[in-house]
Amino acid sequence: MSQADPFHFYTRLHLRELTGLKAKNLTELAAHLETVPGSVVYHHTHHFLQQHQYLSPEPPNDFAYWVTEILQDKRLGERLASINTCDFKTIRELREKILSTIRGYLEKAKDLREAPEGEEFHLVKSISFVFPTPYSVSNLEEFAAVLKKITIHSIYFHMFEARIRLEKGTNDFSLWLEGLGEKELAQKIARLDPYTHTMEGLRTKVIQLVENRIRKAGRG
């Protein structure tokens, strides 16, 4: 194992800011999605991860949920739910995919469903506050120990926000592990689809991968 700088754990807390914008049908939603800040798209595709840490409702992103449950359009709802967020490196790309899915559907749609009064889609944005925590680690044993006690908000920050919002290409854990010479472990963590895990499930999975590696190296 090679030397690397210690890994500093950060945490991320968020506050929701209202835009005052709402959509009662898909045309209005698409129009807003073209102009709102990326932090709005980010909020509606990610907040469920932190809000439902034990069990995720289906479909998970707000666009898919609204289209399925409120507009009662299961076909488009399924298409939106199945957009694989992992495939996108930036919020811009993700926004484009959501928009093209809705636009493609609108071109063929015969009737435009309207949300009942009071159940319009309200566009909300997410403001992130990123803080250093007191935890920093230099090896796998320390890493596993902190993963067990850090908040889910910290794991969220390093696994999700760093990759897609801060556009680092991959998650922070994998970046550090690469530097540590743990290429295989880094890749295993990067390959997880974190969007299909609950946050607690993801914590368990990452710890498991790290502990397996420790055992394999004969240090466990």
Add this chain to the structure above:
Amino acid sequence: MHALKDYESVVGAEIVEELRLLSEKTKGLKVQNVNSTAVGGGVAEILNRMVPLLRELEVDARWDVIKGGEKFFKVTKKFHNALHGKAEEIGPNDFSVFLETSEMNNRSLELAGDILVIHDPQPIALIQQKNKLNAKWIWRCHIDVSQPDERVWNFLRPFMDRYDGSVFSAPSFSQELPIRQFLISPSIDPLSDKNKELSEETVRGILEKFQIDPEKPLVTQVSRFDYLKDPLGVIEAFERVQKNVDCQLVLVGGEASDDPESVEVLARVRERAAGNPDVHVLAIPSGSDLEINALQRGSTVIVQKSIREGFGLTVTEALWKAKPVVASAVGGITLQISHKYSGLLCRSVEGAAYAIKQVLQNPEYGKRLGENGREQVRQNFLLTRHLRDYLLLFLALSHEGDIVRF
């Protein structure tokens, strides 16, 4: 009063530790809250719990209350109803009364601090002192203003627009405003008498005290006797359920006060319930928190069939007790319940009846909804999350951008 440490057993030590970490950035801030009443009502309840915890986190928080006579509060009650979209007769004299009392408060109430948090419309005109202080001003609106009466809304707008930011409880309450609008959900205190764990004997004892059969499935709605809570609709839905399931209904709320509307609604509910021995209408003194807690815990399903709702803290309380909840898709309720995941949403008497029946007939399904609901509350609607949002709000006022790094 509880200390932060006491919440560790409920939310986890790491969440409390994170709050302390965050509070290093807000340490020493002077924050003054102003509302219109020191006791009674949700706002006073939350400030009572929040202010000591903010102080424990070294925010210099204080709380003051404006003064006003009977005339003023009659007018603000009308404003409250009108902002909820209810038709009210409001004349020029009402606006004058509001302005006169506001001016009196502006002369007598001493304001100081880095941040002023003004709660609800009653003290909104304190913003007229904005130029006197070098502070950030927040208007915290706790009510459902999704379809406000235009006269009242337009009357309040010039005050609102002068604030540095506003806070609403649900996305549907926001309008396009020239100021920043934040979304902060209210919360419940898991350690309070209304929400703490109770033994089975206590629950049973309280049910029996109200002559409720502990063995029979129980449907409950907890809310004040108000048309906006649709108690008559609940009875109608219940009677549809009763055709197929042997069960009982409890409608429990505060006893008739000097509010004439509440007296009238209670009388109509009693009249409607007469003749059905399985419908219990309980008007109990305010502050009967243990009783409410026990009634919720003793219920099989909890209903909140409101026509309008600010946030619906009774829904939060029910979810926290891991009860399946059937509630109208209005106001903040849709933030708390994801349909078929953490409860069931309805939009009509028929829909409510169908959902109640589904849960009563399928206890395992109800149990799953309840458990998801409890976790949903644990993550999002407890006092510790509320406290965190307030600290973040304070930081947002002095930091630009959508990603703030420390």
